[in-house]
Amino acid sequence: MLCAICKQREARIHLTQIVGDKIQKVDLCEQCAKAKGVMDSTSYALADLLLGMESSAEPQTEPPKRRTNEPTCSRCGMTISDFKKIGRLGCPACYDTFREPISTMLRTMHRGLRHVGKVPKSIRSTKDLTEQIKQLQAQLKKAVEDENFELAAVLRDQIKELNARLNSILPSQSNQ
Amino acid sequence: MSITDQLLPIHESARRLSPGADGIIFSSRVRLARNLKHHPFPGWAKKTDRIKVLETLFPIVQSLPQISEAVAEKMDALTPLEKQVLVERHLISREHAAKTAGSGIVLKKDETICVMINEEDHLRMQVLLPGFSVHEAWRIMDELDSALEERVEYAFQEELGYLTACPTNVGTGIRVSVMMHLPGLVLSEQMNPVIQAANKLGMTVRGLYGEGTDALGNLFQVSNQSTLGDSETTIIERLEKITRQILEAEQNARAMLLDKHRRMVYNHIGRAYGILSNSYAISSKEAMNLISLLRLGVDLGLFPGLEKGLLLELFTLVQPAHLQLWHGKKLAGEVRDAVRADLIRSKLRGIAFPDPPCPEANC
Numbered sequence: 001m002l003c004a005i006c007k008q009r010e011a012r013i014h015l016t017q018i019v020g021d022k023i024q025k026v027d028l029c030e031q032c033a034k035a036k037g038v039m040d041s042t043s044y045a046l047a048d049l050l051l052g053m054e055s056s057a058e059p060q061t062e063p064p065k066r067r068t069n070e071p072t073c074s075r076c077g078m079t080i081s082d083f084k085k086i087g088r089l090g091c092p093a094c095y096d097t098f099r100e101p102i103s104t105m106l107r108t109m110h111r112g113l114r115h116v117g118k119v120p121k122s123i124r125s126t127k128d129l130t131e132q133i134k135q136l137q138a139q140l141k142k143a144v145e146d147e148n149f150e151l152a153a154v155l156r157d158q159i160k161e162l163n164a165r166l167n168s169i170l171p172s173q174s175n176q
Numbered sequence: 177m178s179i180t181d182q183l184l185p186i187h188e189s190a191r192r193l194s195p196g197a198d199g200i201i202f203s204s205r206v207r208l209a210r211n212l213k214h215h216p217f218p219g220w221a222k223k224t225d226r227i228k229v230l231e232t233l234f235p236i237v238q239s240l241p242q243i244s245e246a247v248a249e250k251m252d253a254l255t256p257l258e259k260q261v262l263v264e265r266h267l268i269s270r271e272h273a274a275k276t277a278g279s280g281i282v283l284k285k286d287e288t289i290c291v292m293i294n295e296e297d298h299l300r301m302q303v304l305l306p307g308f309s310v311h312e313a314w315r316i317m318d319e320l321d322s323a324l325e326e327r328v329e330y331a332f333q334e335e336l337g338y339l340t341a342c343p344t345n346v347g348t349g350i351r352v353s354v355m356m357h358l359p360g361l362v363l364s365e366q367m368n369p370v371i372q373a374a375n376k377l378g379m380t381v382r383g384l385y386g387e388g389t390d391a392l393g394n395l396f397q398v399s400n401q402s403t404l405g406d407s408e409t410t411i412i413e414r415l416e417k418i419t420r421q422i423l424e425a426e427q428n429a430r431a432m433l434l435d436k437h438r439r440m441v442y443n444h445i446g447r448a449y450g451i452l453s454n455s456y457a458i459s460s461k462e463a464m465n466l467i468s469l470l471r472l473g474v475d476l477g478l479f480p481g482l483e484k485g486l487l488l489e490l491f492t493l494v495q496p497a498h499l500q501l502w503h504g505k506k507l508a509g510e511v512r513d514a515v516r517a518d519l520i521r522s523k524l525r526g527i528a529f530p531d532p533p534c535p536e537a538n539c
């Protein structure tokens with residue numbers, strides 16, 4: 001079988017793509033396949049090739065302009081229709097932006113809806129610290145009400161120290 | 177220096193995927209998907225963002241004590257052949273091989289750990305071990321991940337866990353898989369029901385190179401689908417249990433084939449041996465499928481002179497990029513088929529098929 005493009009060399013790359021209920025087939029030689037950038041079957045659309053369009057290796061990078069007032073991620077500019085088209089989210093904040101549609105999807109994909117596995121140590125310790133601070137603040141409030149100012153002073157210092165520790169964890173973790 | 181000069185020699189690399197006593201589970205893998213909190217995911221990020229993330233992560237990952245003697249390269253510095261070698265060694269995905277500027281890899285010299293930077297997620301880290309060792313793979317991965325989380329801030333939410341570009345990976349971000357050699361199930365035409373049963377139990381069964389690939393050489397990857405709602409250990413234990421069931425099904429299929437269809441089995445193996453040791457041009461696909469049958473013959477004790485390690489080496493060597501690496505220069509398709517056939521003939525020289533008895537014509 002000869003190559004569909006140059007019609008000279010033996011076709012060694014045989015591509016089949018099924019879109020909906022249509023099957024498209026094309027047979028290419030190695031040189032033409034390489035020239036068309038189709039050596040990697042995941043990075044091109046056969047339709048583009050058949051229509052003579054070069055497939056672009058770079059993914060779409062510009063956040064598209066907002067055409068409508070559909071839900072849009074304020075951090076990365078991804079719209080809900082972008083997400084539906086691509087199937088990938090734009091940034092971590094998209095999980096908040098598209099909370100509802102994502103939660104519907106997760107129901108069909110996973111065994112649960114809540115994470116129960118590993119938690120980063122920094123989150124574990126900030127959680128612990130926040131919890132401790134809350135408890136101390138309650139104790140402090142009670143101490144003040146009881147006019148136990150000696151205890152209140154001790155508690156105030158402890159809270160101050162824990163807050164400092166909490167702050168030291170958070171910004172040092174930032175790599176923005 | 178080319179990255180391929182820094183990798184393990186072919187025969188050592190091939191033996192990374194050697195099964196234990198069962199002879200069927202070739203390797204175990206744990207992969208984690210992780211992302212940085214303040215950056216867009218690679219597929220949506222601008223090139224400058226991707227480069228920034230790579231510049232941040234590249235030195236951090238290389239300096240991890242868990243990846244001593246790191247081999248690191250940016251994807252735009254690799255030739256297509258080098259990338260394909262990495263794919264054939266299961267070190268990077270085919271998707272990652274298609275990446276250019278703004279993506280990179282860091283791997284441990286013994287090829288047990290490989291970190292892809294800016295694949296679909298900022299970090300895709302894998303631990304690949306020989307045989308059935310999913311727990312050990314997770315132990316190593318957990319340690320690596322814990323070391324990394326002290327140096328970068330992951331995108332993490334209490335409710336949804338580790339946030340990933342695709343919602344299919346959110347939660348633990350873990351994909352555990354085993355690579356199994358299942359010629360018995362294929363020959364006895366039981367593979368489809370096994371795949372369907374595994375799917376019902378939340379596992380995916382795929383070909384040699386993952387998503388959308390053929391089951392070349394009767395090699396299959398079994399992996400978990402769900403990443404949210406169970407702990408890593410639960411996911412690993414479930415996969416372990418299903419792997420054991422598939423292993424048992426394969427062993428039963430082999431016993432049944434020998435009992436009821438011995439002639440058919442010997443016919444397949446004998447022909448595979450005949451073609452491999454006498455061909456002068458052979459495609460990688462045909463070669464891998466026949467090597468698989470030869471391997472089955474070795475498992476059944478038919479080739480006492482044939483070392484198992486040699487077949488593992490051949491599984492890797494006959495693939496296009498490794499063949500060219502072994503040959504030392506780039507080869508066109510037709511030439512590859514010839515070089516491949518010559519290589520296999522020379523490796524099998526002196527190995528005889530012992531003509532095992534199969535007396536009854538209707539056995």
